[in-house]
Amino acid sequence: MSQKFALILLVMLVLSACVGTQSMLVEDQPLKGINITIDPGHGATQAYDSFRIGQTGEREEWINLRVAKILSRKLTLAGANVLMTRTKDRDVSLGGRxxxxxxxxxxxxxxxxxxxxxxxxxxxxxxxxFHGSGDMNPASVDFAKILIDSMRAEMSFQQQRAGAVYSDHLIFSSGTSVLRNTIDDMPGVIGEGGFFTNPSGEGRLKSKAYNKLEAEIYYKAILEYFDRGIPSAMCLLPDSLEYIDLLRPIEFELDDGFGNTFFVENTFKVLQDGVPIQSNWDSNSGILTATPDSSLEKSVSFQVFARNLQGNAIHPIPFKFLTKAGYEWFIHEKWFEAFDEAEVLYSQVIQNNALHNLDSALHLYQLSLEIQIVHPKARIAEEKILALLIKKQALIEDDLSDAIEAQQFRIREYYPD
Ligand SMILES: [Zn+2]
Structure with a gap:
C-alpha cells in the first residue's frame, strides 16, 4: 500500500468515525437540555454520627455518594446538565444543597x-x-411512583412488597429541609434504596455491582419521567408589572411538554394563595383563564394544575405578585415619606370617612415605624394607628377590640408620658 493511499484511507476512517459518533450522540441524548440536581445525602459525619452505619461498618453517606456518582455519569452521557451537591465525603449544609x-x-x-x-x-x-401533600405536589409524586415501582421490581429487599411512596411530613411535621426549600422551583424526591442496618441489606449496599444496579434504576426512572413530557404553565402577565389588578382575569399559557395543548379533562385547577378560584380552559388557544378573588394581603400567589395525556402533572410553581396595598407598602424607603403620606390619607379618612384609605393609612404609619424604629414622630404614628383602629371598628361594625387594646397597651407601656 502506498503511503499516500494509506493516508487517504486513514483520513476517511477518522472522518467516518467522527460522523458516526456525532449521529450516535444526537440519538443517544434523550435528556439534552434538561437540568438535574443529584444530592448524595449527608457526608463527613463519621466523627460524630454513630447512627448512619451498618453492623460491619459501612456508612450511609459512602453508599449515597457511590450511587450518585454512577448515576451522574449516566445522566451526563444522556445529555443532561447534572449538578452534584457534593462529589466527595464532605458535609454540605441542607440550605446550601x-x-x-x-x-x-x-x-x-x-x-x-x-x-x-x-x-x-x-x-x-x-x-x-415527596414534600407535603400529594394534592399540592403532583409532579414529585408522579416521579416518586415511577421510581418506587422499579426499585421494588428490580432491587432486592427483605420486605420486597412493603416499599412505598410517602410524604416527608411523616419524618418532620414541616417536612424535610431540602425538599421544602426546592419545591417552589422544581419537583423533587428523597429516595431511600433499602436499609443499611439490615445485615443482608448492608451486604448488598456495600457491593459496587449493586450500587450500579441502583443507579441504573434511578436512571431509567428519570428517563421514563422525562419521556412523558414535562407540562408547564406560563403566566401571561409581564414581569415588569408593578402590582396585579385583582379585578381583571389572569391568563396562563399551558404546554403539555410536547409543544401541544393536550391535557386530561377535569384536571385543570388554579389556586390563589392555596384556595381554588374559578378558571376556564380553552383547548384551541391553550389558555387557562382564571378570575382572581379580592385580597387584603400585600402579595398574592397563583398555582396552576393540569395533567398531560402521558400522565405527567404540571409542577405548580407559584406565580407571585404584589397587590396594590403591597406595592404602596414596598415603594417607600424613607420613614418620613411613609409618615407624610399616611398623614394625608389620615385627614381624608377623618374628614370624609374614606374607608378605602383607612387600611393604606394604617399600613403607612406602621411602615414608618418599621423603616425607622422610634423616629421623631413615632408616638404620633402610634396614636394615629389607635385612632384609625377605633374609626375602622365604628365604620365596618366589626369587633377590633383585641387590636385596639393591644395598641392602647403599647402606647401606655412603651411611650410613657
Ligand atoms: Zn439519609
Missing part, C-alpha cells in the same frame, strides 16, 4: 439516601419521599 439546586434551574431534584432503623434490624424496604 437547596440553593445550589435552585441556582442550577433544575427540572428535577433527586436526593439519594439509604435508611437505618435503631430498633429493628430486620427492616429492609425501599421508600421514596
Amino acid at each position: 437547596a440553593s445550589m439546586a435552585s441556582g442550577h434551574h433544575s427540572d428535577l431534584f433527586v436526593s439519594i439516601h439509604h435508611n437505618g432503623s435503631v430498633n429493628d434490624p430486620s427492616i429492609d424496604l425501599p421508600i421514596v419521599y
Whole structure:
C-alpha cells in the first residue's frame, strides 16, 4: 500500500468515525437540555454520627455518594446538565444543597439516601419521599411512583412488597429541609434504596455491582419521567408589572411538554394563595383563564394544575405578585415619606370617612415605624394607628377590640408620658 493511499484511507476512517459518533450522540441524548440536581445525602459525619452505619461498618453517606456518582455519569452521557451537591465525603449544609439546586434551574431534584432503623434490624424496604401533600405536589409524586415501582421490581429487599411512596411530613411535621426549600422551583424526591442496618441489606449496599444496579434504576426512572413530557404553565402577565389588578382575569399559557395543548379533562385547577378560584380552559388557544378573588394581603400567589395525556402533572410553581396595598407598602424607603403620606390619607379618612384609605393609612404609619424604629414622630404614628383602629371598628361594625387594646397597651407601656 502506498503511503499516500494509506493516508487517504486513514483520513476517511477518522472522518467516518467522527460522523458516526456525532449521529450516535444526537440519538443517544434523550435528556439534552434538561437540568438535574443529584444530592448524595449527608457526608463527613463519621466523627460524630454513630447512627448512619451498618453492623460491619459501612456508612450511609459512602453508599449515597457511590450511587450518585454512577448515576451522574449516566445522566451526563444522556445529555443532561447534572449538578452534584457534593462529589466527595464532605458535609454540605441542607440550605446550601437547596440553593445550589435552585441556582442550577433544575427540572428535577433527586436526593439519594439509604435508611437505618435503631430498633429493628430486620427492616429492609425501599421508600421514596415527596414534600407535603400529594394534592399540592403532583409532579414529585408522579416521579416518586415511577421510581418506587422499579426499585421494588428490580432491587432486592427483605420486605420486597412493603416499599412505598410517602410524604416527608411523616419524618418532620414541616417536612424535610431540602425538599421544602426546592419545591417552589422544581419537583423533587428523597429516595431511600433499602436499609443499611439490615445485615443482608448492608451486604448488598456495600457491593459496587449493586450500587450500579441502583443507579441504573434511578436512571431509567428519570428517563421514563422525562419521556412523558414535562407540562408547564406560563403566566401571561409581564414581569415588569408593578402590582396585579385583582379585578381583571389572569391568563396562563399551558404546554403539555410536547409543544401541544393536550391535557386530561377535569384536571385543570388554579389556586390563589392555596384556595381554588374559578378558571376556564380553552383547548384551541391553550389558555387557562382564571378570575382572581379580592385580597387584603400585600402579595398574592397563583398555582396552576393540569395533567398531560402521558400522565405527567404540571409542577405548580407559584406565580407571585404584589397587590396594590403591597406595592404602596414596598415603594417607600424613607420613614418620613411613609409618615407624610399616611398623614394625608389620615385627614381624608377623618374628614370624609374614606374607608378605602383607612387600611393604606394604617399600613403607612406602621411602615414608618418599621423603616425607622422610634423616629421623631413615632408616638404620633402610634396614636394615629389607635385612632384609625377605633374609626375602622365604628365604620365596618366589626369587633377590633383585641387590636385596639393591644395598641392602647403599647402606647401606655412603651411611650410613657
Ligand atoms: Zn439519609
